[in-house]
Amino acid sequence: MRPSRQTSQRVAFAGLTVLATVVVIPIVLVVVYIVAQGIGALSWEFLTAMPQNGMKSGGIFPAIVGTLILTFGTALVSIPLALGAAIYLAEYAQDNWLTQAIRLAIVNLAGIPSVVYGLFGLGLFVLFMRLGTSIVAGSLTLGLMTLPVVISTAEEALSAVPGQFRVVSRSLGATRWQTIRHVVLPNALPGILTGVILGLERAAGETAPILFTVAAFYLPQLPSSPFDQTMALPYHLYVISTQVPGMPLRIQYGTALVLLLLVLGLDLTATLIRRQYRRRRQW
């Protein structure tokens, strides 16, 4: 006899709930575990001191500074380009083959593996443009990698600004660019900011693109010019967890926790901006 429709619904819903739990519980566990294991290592000294004793004691200051510098460099590369591309797609692009090609290109940029970006950065920036393994080369590589995320979110934010705003502005005599500059952009700003932060968050956590373009195993001092190498948190975590035998687990988890906090902090900022924006939005 077939089970009744109600019974099969109950079984199916129970199954869905179980599967969703299997997805969610490990996420909580991962975060809680890293916090629990790493919190003991966190101290003012850990955050602000140079590594000592073959990185087995002391702090991770240069790695933190390196990641902040790289994130800043990424923003410099990514924001102007992505904003331009998003404005083009949202305000200028016509529905033709060229626009489709651009969209296809963006989808594929988003899909290119991070390690391939690393190879590309090595080939173009480090070797061909002779920038060497440097902060400039790393920022350019990371900047390109974040383009698709920032473009898509920014375009979405621009398109969400109602068409009437544009019509009214143009009818008052404003040019197309004046309309974009004074009407569309200010209204889309929170959405664009969210996209930028999401992109930077990705860049801050990436390891593969910086492996051959900027990252240094160990440096005794901070970088002094954009053409220097630098240490970076994700690469540092990779190094101390795989390349340095006898590394205290406490420092490894401490480093993982700092990286996690940095990235999730950015994530939280983006979420808060988005929330604030939804509440205030008047259309």
Next chain:
Amino acid sequence: MFHCGDLIDTGLSGTNAKGATDPIVKQATTVRQQEWVIETLIRVSGFSAVLFVALIFIFLLKEGTPAFAQVPLANLFGQRWYPTEGLFGTLPLLAGSLLVTLGATVMALPLGLATAVFIHELAPDWLREVLKPLIEVLAGIPSVVLGFLGMTAIAPLVQQHLNVPTGLTAFTGSLMLAYMALPTIISVAEDAIDAVPSQYRDGALALGATRWQTIWRVVLPASRFGVIIAVMLGIGRAIGETMAVMMVTGNAARVPHEWDALFHPVRTMTATVAAEMGEVAQGSMHYSVLFAVGILLFVLTFIVNAFASSIMIRGGRRRGGRLMG
């Protein structure tokens, strides 16, 4: 918000009868010139995405071509990867990547789909507000952190519970990858479910179907294009994932051939490039072959993504057509 000066200047310029030397007209011309510069910059950055894809491909080719030209194909697609001895068989790497990706897809598909349905159809509002940010958190965790955790915490568990010689196996990699692909799969699948017109749902319920029958027979089939796209994008992410996979799969370059290959160490294409590029001499054959592996990765993900976006375009059209007709 408006700079009224700008507006009035340009607004009046056309109706002003005093001739070209008029300061107002002159100012309007400057505004027009400035705008031309800005709009050109915008157009250029619009096209830049196409340029970058082309540049990436060109530079991969530039560095990788010597490998195709000088290493015999039988060697390049052979079964043995021993770069120091001049054996550049990429087959084990390709097989490793495919095995790990396949394992991840098999795990992530039911989990992701079920979670998307759960969030969209079953969860009360407050729970949805908790679950969605939580899944975004998962998307935000850097892959090196997950790899580190997989190496230090999960691999020992795998070793104990599955009774295998090492916990660093293809299975461990698949497990990590499945969770890393989940946020993509869940959010795309949920969008697809959300896009199913509510009339479909109402119609089914009005005919007496239970909520589950409606989901299973109406909502899911109607959102199948989106679900396929979700899976493709998930697969694309899984093939290209580097750090986590490198840290947990054991990195043994061998063609998996046993029935339980999933529980042996493997080495993926991405891990090989990431681990070896730092140590090779620039311009050596090994260096070129690593770029060739990069080309292979680029082409694979390009195909997967192009396929996904072609469905996106076609599926959208078909559904639109049906609704209009």
